Amino acid sequence: ENPQTNERPSAPLPSSLATGGGGRTRPPDGGRASRCFPSFARGVNPSLEASVPFPRGLSKMSKMAIRVPKSMRAKRELLKHAPKLVENGKKMLILHGTKTSAVLNSVLADLFHLKRDHAVKYTKKNDSIRPFESGGETSLEFFSLKSDCSLLVYGSHSKKRPNNLVLGRTYDHHIYDLVEVGVENYKSIESYAYDKKLAPKLGTKPFFAFIGEHFESVEGLKHLKEMLLDHFKGEVVENLNLAGVDRIFVCTAISPTTVYMMHCALRLKRSGTSIPRMELVEVGPSVDLVLRRHRQAAESLQKEAMKAPGHAKKVKNVTNNPVEGKQGRIYIPDQEVCV
Numbered sequence: 001e002n003p004q005t006n007e008r009p010s011a012p013l014p015s016s017l018a019t020g021g022g023g024r025t026r027p028p029d030g031g032r033a034s035r036c037f038p039s040f041a042r043g044v045n046p047s048l049e050a051s052v053p054f055p056r057g058l059s060k061m062s063k064m065a066i067r068v069p070k071s072m073r074a075k076r077e078l079l080k081h082a083p084k085l086v087e088n089g090k091k092m093l094i095l096h097g098t099k100t101s102a103v104l105n106s107v108l109a110d111l112f113h114l115k116r117d118h119a120v121k122y123t124k125k126n127d128s129i130r131p132f133e134s135g136g137e138t139s140l141e142f143f144s145l146k147s148d149c150s151l152l153v154y155g156s157h158s159k160k161r162p163n164n165l166v167l168g169r170t171y172d173h174h175i176y177d178l179v180e181v182g183v184e185n186y187k188s189i190e191s192y193a194y195d196k197k198l199a200p201k202l203g204t205k206p207f208f209a210f211i212g213e214h215f216e217s218v219e220g221l222k223h224l225k226e227m228l229l230d231h232f233k234g235e236v237v238e239n240l241n242l243a244g245v246d247r248i249f250v251c252t253a254i255s256p257t258t259v260y261m262m263h264c265a266l267r268l269k270r271s272g273t274s275i276p277r278m279e280l281v282e283v284g285p286s287v288d289l290v291l292r293r294h295r296q297a298a299e300s301l302q303k304e305a306m307k308a309p310g311h312a313k314k315v316k317n318v319t320n321n322p323v324e325g326k327q328g329r330i331y332i333p334d335q336e337v338c339v
Contacts, residue, residue: 081148085309089235093149094121095140097129097156097164104155104163106188110285111153113189114263117203118234120147129154131166132293137175145173151231161292167227171305177297179220179227182290192284198265199283200247205234207245207266212253220291221253228261243268248280254288262286 069075080088092115094108112121122143130136131154140152152168163183169176200206208229214221232249245266252260264280271277297305317329 089118090151090230091147091149092119092151092153092231093143093147094119095129095143095152095154096123096125097154098125098127099157100125100155101157101163103183103186104157104165107163107165107183107186107285107287108153108155110189115232120149129156131168131175131178132180132295140168141170141173141175144170153231164292165289167224167231169227169230171297171301176301176305177223177227178293178295179224179291180293181224182292184288184290186287187284189284192282194265194281194283198246198267198281200265201244203234204244204246205237205240206232207248208233209248209250210253211251214253214256215251218253218256220294221256221259223294223296224259224289224291225251242276247283250280257291259289259291260286261289 069078092111094112096105096108100108108121112119126139128136129139131140140154144150144152150170150173152166152170154166154168156164156166158164161180161182163186164180165183166178166180168178210225215225216222228249228251248264248266250262250264254260262282263285265283267279267281268276269279319327319329321327
C-alpha cells in the first residue's frame with residue numbers, strides 16, 4: 001500500500017521491471033535498448049537524444065555518417081588537398097597574437113605583400129597561441145589545416161619579448177619546427193624611394209645571398225637559414241628564365257645571434273658578354289633579426305618527413321604514345337620456313 005496516496009497497486013510488478021540496487025527501472029530487453037539508445041532508459045524524448053551524453057565506450061563519430069562530396073566542384077577542391085607525387089607550392093599563414101606593436105603590424109603587412117600570391121593573413125587577435133608551450137600550438141595546427149598552409153608566421157609583443165616573430169613549418173598539419181626572432185631596426189617598403197619600374201613583379205622567384213661564416217658554424221643560424229629559404233623560395237622549378245629574376249634577399253650574419261636581412265631589386269645592364277651585369281637597388285623591407293629560441297623536429301619525424309616517394313620502375317620495351325596509347329615490343333626469333 002502506498003503510504004502517500006493510500007492506494008493499493010492493481011497488480012504486482014513483473015520481475016523483468018524490478019529495480020536494481022541503483023533504483024533504476026530495468027527495461028524488459030535486459031538493457032540492450034539502453035545501451036543502443038540512451039534516451040530509452042532515461043525516459044527522454046528520442047527527439048532530444050542529441051542533448052543526452054553518450055555512454056562510455058560509444059563515441060559520436062561512430063554514429064555520424066561520412067560526408068561524401070556530391071558536386072564536381074567539391075570533388076575538385078578535395079583533390080587539391082589530397083597527397084600528390086609532386087606537391088603544390090607552399091603557402092604562408094600570417095597570424096597576430098594577443099598584442100602586437102605598430103612595428104610588428106608593419107612587418108606582417110610587408111610579409112603578406114611579398115607573398116600575397118601564396119599567403120593567407122588573419123587579422124583577428126589570437127589569445128590561446130603559445131607555439132613553444134605544450135598544448136599551445138593547437139590553434140596553429142587548426143588554422144594550418146583550415147587554410148591549407150604549411151608555413152607559419154606568428155607575431156606577438158610583450159614586455160619580456162618585444163616585437164617577437166615566430167617562423168614555423170608544419171608536416172601533415174602538425175608543428176614540425178620553430179624559430180623565434182626579435183625584430184629590430186625595421187624599415188618598411190613605404191620608407192624607400194626608388195624607380196617604381198624596378199619593383200619586383202608578382203610571382204617571380206628571388207635569389208638568396210647568405211654572407212658570413214656563422215651560417216655554417218652556429219646551429220641557430222643554420223636553422224634560421226633553412227626557415228628563410230623555405231618561406232620565400234616559392235615553387236620548385238626545373239628551368240628559370242634569367243629575365244624573370246628581378247629581386248634578391250641578402251642576409252648578413254653580423255654576430256652569432258643577429259642577421260641583417262634586406263630585399264633588393266636587380267637591374268640588368270649590358271656587359272659586352274652573354275651574361276649581363278647586375279646592380280642591386282634596395283627596395284625594402286630591411287630588418288635586423290635577433291635569434292631568441294628555436295626548436296628542431298624530432299629525429300624520427302625528420303626521417304618520416306623527408307621520405308621521397310618511390311618512382312615507378314621503368315618497364316623494358318614498353319612505350320606510351322599519346323596518340324596510339326601503350327605500345328610494346330616483343331622479340332620473335334627467326335622462323336624456319338620449309339619450301
